[in-house]
Amino acid sequence: MVTIGDVARHAGVAASTVSYVLSGKRSISAETRQRVHASVDALGYRPNASARALASSRSNVLALVIPLRAGMHVPVMMQFATAVVTTARRYDHDVLLLTADEGATGLERVQQSALVDAVVVMDIELYDERVPLLRALDLPSILIGFPLDAEGLTCIDLDFVGAAELCVDHLADLGHQRIALLGTPSAVYERQTGFAQRTREGFRAGVDRRGVHGLETPCEAAHEAVLETVEQLLADEPELTGLVVQNEPIIGPLLDVLRQLGRRVPEDMSVLAICADDVAEGQRPRLSSVAIPAEQIGQQAVELLIGKLDGLAPPAGTLVPAELTVRESSGPAPQPVRSTTA
């Protein structure tokens, strides 16, 4: 193993000089800098991470807490994780993977052992047990998702309220009078997950504002559940013509079920989804949708966190604006089929 001392000897300077050349924390003459760099290359020197962390109290590692729970859509999570790692590397940091099942304990552990400098927490609930801990812990953090009380915390997420309102507006603009929100599995609502609740909130607000009629229902992931849920919806509201779906795994089955029930999309039923763009584009017909910009959010989360580590004051909350892409699954509301003899 080659140490900073080896490099110093090779370059004919002090170890501290090598350190300063590498960190840029003090000015170095051009000549010295070159000699040191040459020696670093010649010897293939790479600083020892533990020694550096011990001396500087900075591990250059971020923790990423990923959820392991029911109802989470995996590909989106993976996009988050990938964006977090990639961005962290750009800022010369690495990422330690924690699973949410370690819970608050895990956060305490990595903080107290100084394993990580900061933490990215995904899948925040409205009343999340980790929130009070994070407030107390003196561990810089960013939450992907908003707890109900975000006081003192840095949060970022898609504007789900706005996303739902966009969907309602689009349907209302097309003349739809009776629409429904086909949501996540009920477990997700029960644990008070922010994004699901806020989408519902936006849906209600939009429906009220536009004076249209709105139904809401959770939906489990199994094929049968989708069929039952849609049938129930149509029983409750036979003249339903618009659907907003926030539940990626049921999108395929849903389109099947509609076909099976003889409802054409978009002629008889307009379908909007809140989901990843590639999922929307992979369907037939291609779905009009509000994208979940996982990559952008992951990247921005890390940038905010790195900023915090550098002493910058981050905004308390960042809502990434929702954008609706109109594709093939939404169209004008069909004429109501009323009994002509009435």
Added chain:
Amino acid sequence: MVTIGDVARHAGVAASTVSYVLSGKRSISAETRQRVHASVDALGYRPNASARALASSRSNVLALVIPLRAGMHVPVMMQFATAVVTTARRYDHDVLLLTADEGATGLERVQQSALVDAVVVMDIELYDERVPLLRALDLPSILIGFPLDAEGLTCIDLDFVGAAELCVDHLADLGHQRIALLGTPSAVYERQTGFAQRTREGFRAGVDRRGVHGLETPCEAAHEAVLETVEQLLADEPELTGLVVQNEPIIGPLLDVLRQLGRRVPEDMSVLAICADDVAEGQRPRLSSVAIPAEQIGQQAVELLIGKLDGLAPPAGTLVPAELTVRESSGPAPQPVRSTTA
């Protein structure tokens, strides 16, 4: 921050004694041990990870290299990752997440900076650029997947050859004479990914052994691609009655397409999948399938790796036996519809 010195003072012993109590590396009188533990609890002591790593040359961190590439099925990867993290924690290790786009460089980096003690590498190609590096690097590793030349490396994977053979045997036992392997996107074959190649190998071996007629084709993930591929298959072989699918994202579309083409499953066409159990069970009809035991493989991988770190000689290669679960999508071959006037 509370250090080992604080604990030592509190317990009235030397720092080294605290260290030995915690590591168990030398015998300690019961009384001392108790006093030290009491002090650890009282002060809430947690060893500093960097200091420990620096002094012991052991970081207690494993790297996990996950693929980011086209054609990989995300949920299965996530199951691997989860199993790896969970198992690592059981052995008091943490997991650093690396993305495959850092390539061989990333491995060199974490090794040379002593960030990790060992590495788990997923998605191994037959001719993987990381393989020679791993052989040279003096970084204990385990590969999930087999390169063509696994000499000197520790590998583990599902027995994909056996998996394909099981499928062929099952179909042949049911009287199917003309069957096809509907594989991964062609990019996966082109990069010479082991699991895809070995499945094909097993399929060929099975077909030869059983004297049935076998077709093979890659398949892209888009809906249209599935339709085209199946139509091509039926054009090439109108009397095709059995399908083995190794491509999770197309499973839903495939069943659609068969319905659309008027082929009932399993009456007209038996379908077997090599995929996660929950995917197989989520389809209608429920698919007979060979499961990909991601959790088991991830766990075993970590256990082998921890063993290596403890100086145990691991087996060179571990093939997890394939198991076929018969569900509703496979049945007896239909009677060939031949012209009765022939």
Added chain:
DNA sequence: TTGAAAGCGCTAACAA
């Protein structure tokens, strides 16, 4: 059974 002390490889005052 325990303690003292010498590092592990680096950073960051402090000095020059």
Added chain:
DNA sequence: TTGTTAGCGCTTTCAA
């Protein structure tokens, strides 16, 4: 602009 030096908090020899 650079060098000297004192730690960072732990492990592990060596000595008792």
